[in-house]
Amino acid sequence: MRTFSRWMALAVLVGGPTAYADRNDIVLSQLGNGSTANADFQAFSRTLAAVVTSATLTPPKSLGHAGFAVNAELGVVGLPSDTYLPTEREQTGSVLVPSIHVRKGLPFSIDLGARVGWLDRSSLFAATGEIRWAVNEGFIAWLPDIALRLHATQLLNTRNMHLTATGLDASVGKQFPIGGMVTLTPYGGIDLTGVRSRADAVRLADNAVVTYEELKGFSNINTRFYAGGRFIGGALQLGAEVSMATLGSVDGPRRGVATGSTEPAGALSSVLAFNATLGLDF
Template identity: 35%
Template sequence: MSHAYSLALVFSLTALTATLTACPAAALDNDPALRGFGTYVPGLGVTKDQGGFEAFSRELGMAMAPVLMAPAETLGVNGFYVGLLEYSATNIDESSSYWKKGTERTLAASQAHALNPEGNPDAEAPDFLHTLRFRMRKGLPYSLEMGAQVTYLVDSELWAFGGEVKWALNEGVDALPVDFAIRGAASRTLGSTELDLTTVGVDLILGRGFGVGGQVNLAPYMAYNPVWIYARSGVLDSTPGIDPELMGSGADGEATFVLDSADQTLHRFVFGARVSTAALNLTPEIVLAKGLQSYNVNLGLEF
């Protein structure tokens, strides 16, 4: 057995142990584990999976970006909205290699399977990423509206903090058949030392509200929503927990790496409808992008 092969085997075994035991106790299943996108080869340094990182951040950005879940019309100058319950489910390519090594749970399972395929099943990523959201919006003069939202990725320590501004260009003009509005929104995802994720989006919204039976107001809407995703990695260690003396002089530095920035654009199309009665409203919504879908619903109060 060659020295390089022996070192590689030791590194793999130690990396698995470190993933299972040396990671912070607070690490949760869906926390990013971007160190999985680098493989250390003794004497050659780290081979980076940049394509995997870009695909991973694209799908995570789809889940963490601000949602619309509101028609083209604003709340009015005195209006205020509070979300009681906002939930989203975003599908991912769970069979892909980047999800099998991109989170704390799947990276540990993938490494265990690689070392002992018979004794350890391969990693299984979830079919969907689930997010919960708290949101507030306030109507302003001149058909403007502003709001803030906080998004939490379930089974993780990731929180996205975002803001939004909407302008209804022809609000109150009954001569036109539809309402048109434009919204800008941005969010920053916090909670990981391995990933820095920022999203910026614009919504071009068409919709129209009308009464049903004198008790309910129905406001269907659709929007084109380009979202720009900016993903950065921290300094990553492809051999966490391994003694530098084992790797030899200078090898510890060779095992650390930083992924290249992943800047991408998602072209999203949004379809939804707000159903409101008195102060209570319910809004189901679907967001479509190439190969991705988000299913959103909110229950909130407007007053």
């Protein structure tokens, strides 16, 4: 028994570090200290912010002052092939983002919400807080439902990177009854998200220490366009949404971007996402 315990302890010591670093964990030292390092950090930060803010998944109609909803969500987010992502292993083109989303209705057509998501095959989590106000939800019959949403997302469990994404979302939609307790709500909107990101001092393989330039809030705006639909039957909710986030550009040339390209050296590719939700609405 004692021999078995020793072998188990050895397996934990050997296997522990390997298990800790999964393929999507961040390794900022891979950015190095070259001429493209700061632009690569900016591009990675804005791409990562687009990944963790890729879902709205709620139509503009409020829950009502006594309403409550809880949903399990899953996002499939495409990763740009021309943006260098300093992760433990090379990216395969997309990442899964499962999450839990809870919302509570308040008076005056206001909803409060919280979402906790996880980046698949990583130790990274993203926590989101939101407040939504349904400006019009049937008060003016000939207008669609209209809502505004303020949201803030914080990336968690990172070793030396601090990322916050804060934005304003405007959406429109219309609920259509399909007999009895069943409704279908198509909707769409635009989300403007400011990205703030900074890194602690990073030690490189040659023991040099580098600090990357900070991204400051609303001087770095991601613009996300989305469209989706929500089906409600009794208390059951089903929904799906597609979105495209345009990331603008960063300062300076980036790694892997050809100098003879007709696009600006710092131009970033869009991030495409598909999200689905299943939940209960009380």
